[in-house]
Amino acid sequence: MDSKKAQEHYHALVDMGSNGIRFSISDLSPPTARVMPTIYQDRCGVSLYDAQYSTGKKGPIPEDVIEEVLAALLRFKTSCQEFGVRNDRVRIVATEATREATNSEVYRQSIEEKTGWKVEMLPKEEEGRIGAMGIASSFPSIKGLVMDLGGGSVQLTWMISENGHVRTSPKGSVGLPYGAAALMKLLEEAENQGNEAIETLLEQLTSKFEQALQDIDVPKEITETKYTNKESASHAGSGPTPTRFDKNPGLTLYLSGGGFRGWGYILMSSDAIQPYPIPLINGYRVLKSSFLPSTTHDSTDSSTFRISSRRASQVPAISFLISALTRSLPSLSTIRFAQGGLREGLLFSTLDPSIRSQNPIAVATLPYAPTSKSSLFTLLQSSIPRAETNLSLLQTPLLESIIHFLNIHSSLSKDIRPAAALRSTTTGILASAHGLAHEDRALLALVLCERWGGEVSPSDTEFLSKLQELVGPALTWWTKYTGCVARGLGDAYPAGIVREEEQRLVIKASWGEGEGKRAGESIVRVEIRSAEGEALAAQGLADALRKVGKRKHWPVVGTEVAGWKVETEVVVSGGSVG
Numbered sequence: 044m045d046s047k048k049a050q051e052h053y054h055a056l057v058d059m060g061s062n063g064i065r066f067s068i069s070d071l072s073p074p075t076a077r078v079m080p081t082i083y084q085d086r087c088g089v090s091l092y093d094a095q096y097s098t099g100k101k102g103p104i105p106e107d108v109i110e111e112v113l114a115a116l117l118r119f120k121t122s123c124q125e126f127g128v129r130n131d132r133v134r135i136v137a138t139e140a141t142r143e144a145t146n147s148e149v150y151r152q153s154i155e156e157k158t159g160w161k162v163e164m165l166p167k168e169e170e171g172r173i174g175a176m177g178i179a180s181s182f183p184s185i186k187g188l189v190m191d192l193g194g195g196s197v198q199l200t201w202m203i204s205e206n207g208h209v210r211t212s213p214k215g216s217v218g219l220p221y222g223a224a225a226l227m228k229l230l231e232e233a234e235n236q237g238n239e240a241i242e243t244l245l246e247q248l249t250s251k252f253e254q255a256l257q258d259i260d261v262p263k264e265i266t267e268t269k270y271t272n273k274e275s276a277s278h279a280g281s282g283p284t285p286t287r288f289d290k291n292p293g294l295t296l297y298l299s300g301g302g303f304r305g306w307g308y309i310l311m312s313s314d315a316i317q318p319y320p321i322p323l324i325n326g327y328r329v330l331k332s333s334f335l336p337s338t339t340h341d342s343t344d345s346s347t348f349r350i351s352s353r354r355a356s357q358v359p360a361i362s363f364l365i366s367a368l369t370r371s372l373p374s375l376s377t378i379r380f381a382q383g384g385l386r387e388g389l390l391f392s393t394l395d396p397s398i399r400s401q402n403p404i405a406v407a408t409l410p411y412a413p414t415s416k417s418s419l420f421t422l423l424q425s426s427i428p429r430a431e432t433n434l435s436l437l438q439t440p441l442l443e444s445i446i447h448f449l450n451i452h453s454s455l456s457k458d459i460r461p462a463a464a465l466r467s468t469t470t471g472i473l474a475s476a477h478g479l480a481h482e483d484r485a486l487l488a489l490v491l492c493e494r495w496g497g498e499v500s501p502s503d504t505e506f507l508s509k510l511q512e513l514v515g516p517a518l519t520w521w522t523k524y525t526g527c528v529a530r531g532l533g534d535a536y537p538a539g540i541v542r543e544e545e546q547r548l549v550i551k552a553s554w555g556e557g558e559g560k561r562a563g564e565s566i567v568r569v570e571i572r573s574a575e576g577e578a579l580a581a582q583g584l585a586d587a588l589r590k591v592g593k594r595k596h597w598p599v600v601g602t603e604v605a606g607w608k609v610e611t612e613v614v615v616s617g618g619s620v621g
Contacts, residue, residue: 050127053082054134054393057119058386059162061092061140061194061222062301062353064112066119067386068126071394074409077401078477079180079390083122087115090353091140092194092224103146113157120158135162136389138170139195139222170385171198171216177388178297179204181325181381181478183402183440186265187295188256188372191384192302194224197364199252201261202297207400217255221248223302226360248367256371266294266374293331293376299384302361305354307380310334312347320509321469322348325382326480334378335369336362382477402440403478404487408447411472413539419446419532422541426528426550428567437521441483445490445525449533452495462503464491465510485510486522493526494533511598516605519598523591524567524609531584535577547577550584557608566608567592578615585611 052072058065068083094108095101116135123133135154141147142164151162165173174191175198185204189211190197200216202209221229233240298307304324311319311327321327347355369375383391391399413419423442448467452460467473468484489510492499499507511519528550535547549572557564569588573581590596592609 050129052076053126053128054132054390055119055123055126055128056133056386056389057116057135057160058384059091059135059137059141060301060385061138061196061224062090063088064091064115065386066115066122068123068128069386069390071390075406076394076398077406078403079387080477081475083126085115085119085122087112089115090194090224091144092222095140095144096228101145104144104150109150109153113153116154116158116160120160130159133160134389135160136165136385137162138165138385139167139193142167143195165385167196167198167218168215170196171200171218172211173385173388173392174198174299175200175202175211175216175388176209176391177383177385178202178299178381179209179383179399180387180391181299181383182297182379182480183478185297187297188261188265189297190299190303190368192298192300192361192364193222194301195220195222196225197221197300199255200259201265203262203265207396207398209399212259212261214259217258219251219255221251221364223357223360223364226364227357230360230363245363245367245370248364249370252368252371294372294374295377295379296372296375297379297381299381301354302357302364304380304382305350305357306361306365308348308350309358316509316512318505318509320506320513321481321484323382323469323474323481323484324380325477326483327380328481329378331369331375331378334365334375336365379480387477402443403476404483405440405443405447407473407476407479408444411451412447413449413536415536415539415541416443416446418541418543419449419536419539422532422548422550423525423528426552426569427525428552428554437486437518437525441486441490442525444483444487445494445529448487448491449494449529450537450539452491453533453537457495460495461492461497462499464488464495465499465503465507467491482514485513486518489514489519489522490526490529493523494529496530497523497526512600516598516600516603519600520591520606523598524588527584527587527591530587531580534580534583545574547574548572548581548584555610561608564608566610569609569611570614571611572614572616575615578613581613581615585613 052070053068054071055068064087066085066087067081070080070082089108089111091104091108094104097105137151141150141162144150155161171191175189178189178191179185179202182204185202187202188199189202190199196218198216198218200212202211229244233244307324307327310329310333420443423446427437427442451472452463455463463471465488468479468488473479473484492507514522531548531550550569552567552569555566555568557566569585571581571585588609588611592607594606597604597606
């Protein structure tokens with residue numbers, strides 16, 4: 044799409060929150076509208092909430108703060124003009140701090156007079172709904188409770204997001220006056236009065252959360268979510284210890300907002316995997332036992348990655364909030380952190396359900412897809428054995444993204460292709476893609492690294508091992524197997540074009556049962572049919588797959604080992620593959 048046509052899909056947004064003002068320009072043009080690419084972003088560090096308490100008690104937004112905000116808005120207006128954003132595609136949306144300011148009307152009038160842009164005030168209920176939509180944009184699907192923590196308030200509702208349709212509580216969201224900055228003040232007052240006052244405040248918060256849960260009327264399909272062990276089982280029936288990505292019985296809580304994201308980065312800094320390999324908060328997942336506050340969190344300071352000194356000062360209040368929250372949610376099992384907030388929610392709300400239903404990882408990689416992406420996908424899919432085992436993390440969207448990126452690193456020196464592929468999902472070409480979970484980024488990176496041979500320099504070895512630790516040994520084995528197949532397809536179709544009349548490779552895999560010493564064990568049987576001109580390549584692929592299946596090459600992650608024997612058969616025809 045040329046730049047003029049792309050500009051027709053540019054949307055500019057000013058998110059005037061309590062803790063800061065965020066400016067962005069997003070591109071909602073096809074085919075990547077689902078991931079809402081950001082082409083420009085900036086932030087003004089003004090806290091409208093703190094500004095109103097600059098004298099120790101609540102007052103109007105000071106004149107010097109208004110002037111600072113106006114200057115930032117005028118800079119953004121210039122940026123919008125330079126990017127070619129239409130004036131009717133610019134929105135300023137304000138929330139709690141602006142809504143509750145004693146001089147709110149004067150403040151908003153000043154902005155309109157200076158910029159020509161009208162400030163939209165979100166009602167509390169709408170703020171919760173839009174925040175929830177931002178969380179919905181951050182995952183392919185959602186079923187659970189969602190919360191958005193701002194500076195002045197915290198919003199709570201439930202959500203079921205499937206196939207592009209988003210359902211939330213018909214009663215809207217419940218907004219409570221316990222934002223990070225607001226709760227800091229309440230907690231300081233309680234601490235000055237002693238332990239009894241602190242316990243009273245904790246009980247108050249717990250009671251308010253319990254009442255909020257009753258008010259939003261959480262449906263049973265959320266509260267009674269159950270999964271079988273089949274979700275995490277290996278085909279052999281006795282796989283390794285489940286990973287954090289396995290589905291667990293109990294309630295899932297999705298969190299957004301600066302305060303919760305800060306807490307997520309704190310948890311990441313003390314994660315069992317160190318250093319944690321994915322420096323992005325969206326899609327980070329923990330179990331309840333890791334989510335709870337501990338003494339190690341009390342010592343958090345601004346040296347922690349992505350934690351400012353201001354955010355560090357709010358840690359006691361956020362920790363206090365989480366203590367009350369978990370008290371009110373005894374069935375809580377899994378917590379997932381989302382980058383999506385008000386900005387993403389406003390944009391996501393404008394998309395058609397058919398676009399919202401698209402999988403983010405497949406959409407984000409689609410612009411790089413080869414010509415014959417559908418044929419290549421079919422070839423890759425047929426190489427994954429289909430049986431009762433649930434390889435849920437190696438299904439259609441991930442396989443599509445592997446094909447989309449099949450040859451993207453081919454122009455690089457062969458020495459750095461594996462490393463570039465390994466980093467592509469975290470600090471490379473997909474770093475900014477919205478809506479990708481950590482398991483998506485890890486699995487795609489590992490498959491693409493193996494697609495180019497899997498050999499990385501010492502500087503990348505630790506990163507590779509941490510990604511493997513993140514997904515566990517069984518899925519690590521499957522990334523090696525799938526990457527090996529992708530390498531064979533890339534070698535056979537370097538231009539990404541499959542001509543039916545001269546199809547060069549067909550790969551079919553199925554489960555079988557071992558014999559002799561392996562009696563009773565599951566094995567992977569692979570048939571590779573090739574045209575005569577690809578016989579050597581087919582044999583090379585067969586040799587590589589058998590190597591992946593040798594026990595001495597099975598991945599070791601921590602103290603666990605997983606893998607399957609691979610048996611291969613190569614059939615060479617005189618012409619095209621039958």
